Amino acid sequence: MMASEFVALSLTPVLIAAFAGMACALPGNFLVLRKQALIGDAISHVMLPGIVVAYLISGRVTTWPMMFGAAGAAIVSVFLIEIIRRLGRIEFGAAMGVVFTAMFAAGVLLLEQSETSEVHLDVEHALFGNLEMLIWLQSDGWGSLLDLNALAQMPPQFFRMLTVFLLICLFTYIFWRPLVLISFDEAYARTIGTQAPLIGLLLVIFAAITAVAAFDAVGSIIVIAMILCPPASARLLTNNVRTQVFLSLGLALSATLAGYILASYAPLWLGFSDTVSAAGMISTLSGVFLAFSAVYGRHRKRIV
Amino acid sequence: MLWSALSLSLGYNATLVTLGSSLLGAAAGMAGTFLYLSNKALISDAISHATLPGLGLAFLMARGFGWDERQLAILLTGSAASAALGLYFVTLLTQKTRLTQDTAIGCVLSVFFAFGVVLLTIIQTVPGGRKAGLESFLLGSTAGMLYSDALLILILSLFTTLLLLVFLRPIKLITFDASYGETLGFSSRRVEILVLFVALAVTVLGMKIVGLILIVALLIIPAVSARFWSEKVDVIFLISAGFGMISGYIGSTISAISPSLPTGPIIVLCSFGVFLTSFIFAPQRGILAVALNHHRFQKTVHLTQGLLLVAQGQSIYEPKTHRLLRRLGYVRADGVATEVGNSMAAKTLLNERRWSHWNKLVRDSDQFDDQTVFSLMDIEKKLTQDQINMIDQGLVQKQQGQV
Numbered sequence: 001m002m003a004s005e006f007v008a009l010s011l012t013p014v015l016i017a018a019f020a021g022m023a024c025a026l027p028g029n030f031l032v033l034r035k036q037a038l039i040g041d042a043i044s045h046v047m048l049p050g051i052v053v054a055y056l057i058s059g060r061v062t063t064w065p066m067m068f069g070a071a072g073a074a075i076v077s078v079f080l081i082e083i084i085r086r087l088g089r090i091e092f093g094a095a096m097g098v099v100f101t102a103m104f105a106a107g108v109l110l111l112e113q114s115e116t117s118e119v120h121l122d123v124e125h126a127l128f129g130n131l132e133m134l135i136w137l138q139s140d141g142w143g144s145l146l147d148l149n150a151l152a153q154m155p156p157q158f159f160r161m162l163t164v165f166l167l168i169c170l171f172t173y174i175f176w177r178p179l180v181l182i183s184f185d186e187a188y189a190r191t192i193g194t195q196a197p198l199i200g201l202l203l204v205i206f207a208a209i210t211a212v213a214a215f216d217a218v219g220s221i222i223v224i225a226m227i228l229c230p231p232a233s234a235r236l237l238t239n240n241v242r243t244q245v246f247l248s249l250g251l252a253l254s255a256t257l258a259g260y261i262l263a264s265y266a267p268l269w270l271g272f273s274d275t276v277s278a279a280g281m282i283s284t285l286s287g288v289f290l291a292f293s294a295v296y297g298r299h300r301k302r303i304v
Numbered sequence: 305m306l307w308s309a310l311s312l313s314l315g316y317n318a319t320l321v322t323l324g325s326s327l328l329g330a331a332a333g334m335a336g337t338f339l340y341l342s343n344k345a346l347i348s349d350a351i352s353h354a355t356l357p358g359l360g361l362a363f364l365m366a367r368g369f370g371w372d373e374r375q376l377a378i379l380l381t382g383s384a385a386s387a388a389l390g391l392y393f394v395t396l397l398t399q400k401t402r403l404t405q406d407t408a409i410g411c412v413l414s415v416f417f418a419f420g421v422v423l424l425t426i427i428q429t430v431p432g433g434r435k436a437g438l439e440s441f442l443l444g445s446t447a448g449m450l451y452s453d454a455l456l457i458l459i460l461s462l463f464t465t466l467l468l469l470v471f472l473r474p475i476k477l478i479t480f481d482a483s484y485g486e487t488l489g490f491s492s493r494r495v496e497i498l499v500l501f502v503a504l505a506v507t508v509l510g511m512k513i514v515g516l517i518l519i520v521a522l523l524i525i526p527a528v529s530a531r532f533w534s535e536k537v538d539v540i541f542l543i544s545a546g547f548g549m550i551s552g553y554i555g556s557t558i559s560a561i562s563p564s565l566p567t568g569p570i571i572v573l574c575s576f577g578v579f580l581t582s583f584i585f586a587p588q589r590g591i592l593a594v595a596l597n598h599h600r601f602q603k604t605v606h607l608t609q610g611l612l613l614v615a616q617g618q619s620i621y622e623p624k625t626h627r628l629l630r631r632l633g634y635v636r637a638d639g640v641a642t643e644v645g646n647s648m649a650a651k652t653l654l655n656e657r658r659w660s661h662w663n664k665l666v667r668d669s670d671q672f673d674d675q676t677v678f679s680l681m682d683i684e685k686k687l688t689q690d691q692i693n694m695i696d697q698g699l700v701q702k703q704q705g706q707v
Binding site for chain 1: 340343345346349396397400401402403404406407409410411413414415416417418419420421422424425426428429443517518520521524525527528531532564565566568569570572573576579583589591594
């Protein structure tokens with residue numbers, strides 16, 4: 001395979017998926033520890049009505065209105081869940097189940113009614129993403145990475161995912177101590193003066209930002225898988241939270257690389273003519289990693 | 305048009321679909337109640353997403369064996385098998401590792417769904433795969449449903465509902481109190497497996513109508529809504545089944561008269577409407593009732609405090625208390641008590657004295673935990689005449705002792 005071909009067709013999808021995966025895994029570590037694992041699942045579902053409403057208002061399928069719509073819907077859903085949970089005295093998981101299914105249903109209904117299916121906006125797109133389309137045609141081999149003109153022509157998703165990833169890293173770095181505290185012992189965190197509810201909300205907001213930024217590039221399914229699987233696997237491999245975070249980043253990265261190769265090249269080597277969904281394969285591989293950790297992980301057992 | 309749809313006279317298929325989704329709704333309502341009350345509501349999300357790879361594999365296998373790959377029975381069997389596997393993994397991860405249940409659910413649902421997506425992209429490349437319409441299982445579609453498919457769904461839904469009804473007593477007992485149920489000889493493990501099996505059956509049967517992404521709503525929303533109306537497990541089961549049934553019935557009739565409205569989302573939004581109604585209007589637990597109770601309680605506290613101040617001849621500075629007493633005609637604008645006000649104040653003071661004496665009497669016997677709340681109530685309605693006479697004697701003795 002030619003280097004120029006690889007850089008043009010595969011480099012950007014791989015990088016985008018890798019940054020998306022790591023950006024998801026980072027907050028995922030704390031969500032898993034805080035028993036809020038399914039919040040990524042809920043956010044990815046409620047983005048749909050937001051996107052449709054944004055389309056109906058702006059009339060175009062462009063990135064920014066969609067992002068704002070999705071983010072708005074995520075915020076609305078977080079509020080609704082809190083209202084139902086507190087006022088109705090309902091357990092968090094069930095309140096979430098009520099909100100995200102209803103909002104997703106509203107989204108599907110709006111979508112079907114507004115006949116937007118002919119412009120490229122459909123449920124499957126939001127779920128599966130279009131990783132394979134994020135090609136960098138203006139590149140010409142590895143040298144293009146140093147060529148500013150060519151770099152400017154890279155798919156915008158690349159810079160967006162990179163920014164979000166760096167943002168999440170910064171957030172985790174700055175709030176490391178409170179994040180760890182509220183993840184393991186929220187009551188203790190409160191007694192020593194940590195703003196536990198605020199940090200918890202910030203964590204959910206950053207997870208939502210990642211989910212919104214990532215769904216357009218890689219699809220929702222990868223978001224849900226990457227928020228949970230790498231951190232869950234890492235949790236079974238170590239007792240040290242710092243090690244766990246770095247391990248989860250490593251697992252997310254390896255799942256992305258191996259998954260992309262398995263999806264885009266392995267079928268061709270085996271003699272098939274078509275590739276399979278890269279987003280699906282990457283998420284599947286992260287699940288395979290989890291299965292291995294669950295069977296062989298050093299710290300897989302619960303200490304009783 | 306609406307009437308003919310509601311009265312099930314809109315053609316054979318529509319009738320079968322409506323009956324099927326009503327039954328599914330009822331079964332989902334009951335199974336969902338068990339799951340919700342034992343804090344497992346979201347396990348249904350894992351079940352539903354885990355059906356996708358089985359759907360794809362069943363399609364590919366049927367093709368490989370040369371069967372008709374669009375046979376609903378084959379597709380549903382495949383889905384049920386992979387959903388069962390997903391469920392097994394969730395239990396395994398929760399029990400054998402230190403991961404929590406929500407993490408296990410999320411991992412299984414995302415990974416199974418992702419693998420299903422991979423299979424769907426493979427199916428797209430198989431001749432005829434693009435037209436197989438497997439995507440219709442994601443969001444459900446009753447338009448163009450075959451008569452045999454509708455009949456199959458109806459019969460299996462009937463079977464599922466009957467199965468649930470036969471075992472309803474152990475299910476209810478175990479939901480109410482697992483250890484109590486065990487002492488009566490029912491195995492909570494078996495009950496849980498049975499309920500999960502019903503949830504799985506509902507999911508798989510509902511896939512074609514509601515779609516696998518939204519079917520989870522039927523297992524969660526009716527149960528959560530029913531919880532608002534009662535504190536009794538028996539009643540919650542019944543109400544939840546009713547709510548599920550109504551949602552399924554109304555949802556599928558609406559989409560039968562206007563085929564452009566997709567069935568699944570309409571059914572889900574119907575059940576959400578039921579939820580909203582319960583959330584707002586339910587007696588005791590609904591937010592209106594809670595707000596009203598809160599308001600009443602606040603009023604009683606202000607009134608009691610104000611009247612006690614009047615009885616002790618002190619001035620009322622708290623504006624809310626003052627407003628309340630004025631409105632009831634107990635005090636004048638300048639803060640001086642009226643005749644009615646004075647007699648009410650005396651009554652309140654007596655009530656207060658009686659309660660505090662009673663509380664002193666029972667302090668060691670732990671009869672009342674919540675003394676402040678009780679002292680706001682009329683003692684003559686709470687205690688017997690004998691008890692009050694006893695209290696009054698005590699009060700008189702105390703007064704004589706002081707003199």
